[in-house]
Amino acid sequence: MSKYFRDFHLMKLLKGFSTQGLPLDLFIRNYLKSNKSIGSHDRRFLAETIYTMFRWLGLIDYLSGKDRSWEHRYEIFQKLDTTTAHENPALPPHVGVSFPKGLYELIKSGLGEDKVKEFCLISNTQAPTTIRINPLKTDRQTLLTDWEREYEVYPCTNSPLGIVFKKRENFFGMEQFKEGLFEMQDEGSQLLAFLVEAQPGQQVLDFCSGSGGKTLAFANRLNGTGQIYLHDIRQSALIEAKKRLKRAGIQNAQILQYDDTKKKGLKNTMDWVLVDAPCSGTGTLRRNPDMKWRFDP
Structure with a gap:
């Protein structure tokens, strides 16, 4: 060009x-x-x-x-x-x-x-890009083997589902992404999701869900049973969460709007409530530099 x-x-x-x-x-x-x-x-x-x-x-x-x-x-x-x-x-x-x-x-x-x-x-x-594999559809070693021929990649130190790319790539154009085999997610967020030791059949509320990254990380533990509720004050984030859930093949999740009256009915019914406060997004500034210009202290 x-x-x-x-x-x-x-x-x-x-x-x-x-x-x-x-x-x-x-x-x-x-x-x-x-x-x-x-x-x-x-x-x-x-x-x-x-x-x-x-x-x-x-x-x-x-x-x-x-x-x-x-x-x-x-x-x-x-x-x-x-x-x-x-x-x-x-x-x-x-x-x-x-x-x-x-x-x-x-x-x-x-x-x-x-x-x-x-x-x-x-x-x-620019931060190295970390992805989290979808254990419902693949395993880490399979993707590492596929990618080592073309990219500089290595497994995360602490997250068993994480892979680090040294350079930013066109992830959204990869077939593995389109098939829902992985999502972008910092290792810290992956580890936070591991703290939610949800079991099959349980009810989970991800109250500051953003676009659903943490939900995607622990959803496999429910084995398609129980229910996960995602809530956020940002409509654009929930729209993206819905797309990500569909791509990952997760069907036991519901999106709750900020003003959804259904929230009241969830009181005292959850087995797990995840609150990733204060939802400022400052932990992702290296990946999302536009966020600091939207920040209102």
């Missing part, structure tokens, strides 16, 4: 994302899915450029002045030196690490002055 068309798609993605409410990863996935002519090299360029721009959007906007058009932001981004910005005394501390001021101050109150910059800078780097 020529630079002209690559930049055309980049601007279309950036401007389109700014006018809708989907998470960044889902928006990029949907866009690339509907533009199949974009090759793998250009897909990687578009995704990595957009993710990096959102990691450093605070600094980009500070340097952009009053012109906040995406064309001007991209010009600033191409000249940006992110390695030393946090050392520049002329920049406000939160700008140097490209974090919203309110979130920066909140993190500083918990970690202290010495650690807050370190946390923010680490959050602005």
Whole structure:
């Protein structure tokens, strides 16, 4: 693809994302899915450029002045030196690490002055991608054997279902993903799900479910019996959870809307209630850099 068309798609993605409410990863996935002519090299360029721009959007906007058009932001981004910005005394501390001021101050109150910059800078780097295999459909060694020929992968240290990819890949285009053999999930979330020792026939409420990652991790323990209820205040997350449940072949799960009156009937009926509070999403900033610009302390 020529630079002209690559930049055309980049601007279309950036401007389109700014006018809708989907998470960044889902928006990029949907866009690339509907533009199949974009090759793998250009897909990687578009995704990595957009993710990096959102990691450093605070600094980009500070340097952009009053012109906040995406064309001007991209010009600033191409000249940006992110390695030393946090050392520049002329920049406000939160700008140097490209974090919203309110979130920066909140993190500083918990970690202290010495650690807050370190946390923010680490959050602005790309994390290795961790996936969790679906034990209802496959096993870890089978996927490791398939992928070792093509990718840099290794098993997670602590989660028996986890595999780490050293680089971001087009996971959504993989046949194994389409068949529901794996899902993206940090190892920490996988381990949290292991704490739910649900047994067949039991009732489980995942109260801060997000898009259902933790539910997917422990659902196999119920062997298709009992019932799992997913609840979240974000409608977009529940819509994605419904898709993920279907892809994984999980049928004993129900989605509860935030204002669903059915919640009252669940009182004192659950065997397990999982509350992954405070549902801020700050633990996934390396994978979802757009979330920090939505954060309201």
